Amino acid sequence: MMIRDLLEEITLGVTSNKARSGLTMLGIVIGIASVIAMLSIGQGAKASIEASVQSIGSNLLLVMPGTQRGSGATVSAGRGSSQTLTLEDADAIAGLADVAAVAPESSKRYQVTAKGTNTNTSIMGTRPAFLEVRNVSVEEGTFFTAQQVTSRAKVAVLGPTTRDDLFGEGAAAVGQKIRINGLTFTVIGITESKGGSGMSNQDDIIFVPISTLQTYLSGGSSVSTISVKAESQETMTSVQEAITALLLERHDIASAASADFSVMNQSDLASAASGIGDTLSLLLGSIAGISLLVGGIGIMNMMLTTVTERTREIGLRQAIGAEKAEIVWQFLGEAILITILGGIIGILIGYSIARGMSAFAGLNTQVAWSSIFLAFGVSAVIGLVFGFYPARRAAQLNPIQALRYE
């Protein structure tokens, strides 16, 4: 039997019961489409997380209050909940070798109003070094100066999203007045957009001098984070160690195990973040995988029915000289044809769903070539695996009984 004729017999077999073949194919289409769509969400989420980790700065070390890890059952006090870091700590860190810039940060959410509009956003008190440390640039106007920090000036630099919320999209805001928790601030600049969405929108923020925040709004002198930029990638580890040693000494703590602060390296954050992305992909992928499995069982079910229904045809094919292998390939081929067609349609639909989610739900999705190949391979393998048993059953029919089957 020639391959071309085999393909023709297979096509005739699949098309001779279009409704059943179509419904069975639908199972595979749904399975493959959901695998593609789910993986695209997972991969998109991973990419967004990684991008936001990258966008917070380069060669960045974050010093935060609270315990990093302890021997035994130490309970972390949690970021921002303790008040062990101070501006003096930040100044001391700035004096260390290989430190390019240091920006203490303290933030709190307040109600902000401007000309009748109002919003609730995060007010970040910091110093001008923040621009360099966190890769932030000013699009319009200026950032506040060291002088304004010292003088506790009531000036504010808005993130673009906050500007849009308060003054309207793209409106001129520099020079306008806003009220933060009842206090009047002058807008002196707008930062460039950094992207991100929803909870992690880095553009929904107002920067004020840290001294102003501490004096007029939050009170106290603690800071929630000290961001440190190392001179280079290579010096990050040594700077991390130097900061730890310095702060242990300043806080009068004997061992690193009982430190009341933690120093995080940006690459730790990045790997933790991509770990989250991978777990998300795996979770979503396995949920979708279940529907693919169900689709595969549908294939087996249909092929078993087909073999039973076409017993007489199988008997005839045997009588006119079909060998076992030719019968096996006919039915296996039908199963594989259905799964491959279903796979291709599923990939197209899954891709469209992913694009649709990006366009309409604002979700970042990414369809990787690897998941397309994976889905295609999986659908072919499903045809092979779930088609094999019915095909073998067909080939092992006794021709005499098959011919007589009613």
Added chain:
Amino acid sequence: MIEVRDIVKEYVNGKETTRVLRGVGFRIEKGEFVAIMGPSGSGKSTLMHILGALDTATSGTYLLDEQDVSSLKADELARIRRSKIGFVFQSFHLLPRATVLRNVALPLVYAGMGRGEREQRAAQALMDAGLDASRHNHLSNQLSGGQMQRVAIARALVNDPAIILADEPTGNLDSKTGDLVLETFQDLHRQGRTVILITHEPYVAEHAERILVIRDGELVEDRKGRGGTLKTKTAV
């Protein structure tokens, strides 16, 4: 040419052994038109299955064109059927959603023949079986019973087999159509083909030129039929 010697077929069902054929032997020469006749349960169907290489005998020898096919394996039997046997069944066994031409050419597909030659030979076989060319592209389920059986006969001819085995070919047809089909077999016989007709009806068997009567698994009679001399009722 067919030669069977002392064919025995037993079926084992649990502890019970049923002997369906008890030592059958005969010879059929090339070009003969033979009817194997017997009541149901006589073992004629079992004999047909062995002659058609669908099954093998428990003991005994079966020579088909001087080749011993008594103890071949399933795939070897399939290759024998592909090249030497043409089957015509009571219930036609056509692929319903395939065209007439495709149905007839199907055995050649398994023989690995190219499309062009396949369709040419299928068309010739249809002509030999008495079906005109206008129906080649009809779907087989659009045909009448008599036409279907002639398509099935053409399919049996297409691989130019050593024997054509027809198992109750008129069983599903009314008597008028049945006669037409029997006439077709007589035509094939006249073309020099070897035809074996399996039937329980003496009337059908009489159309052959030789009748083998099977009863209780044994050959009880080997006589001449009226073959070429018997005219079917409808024939002029």
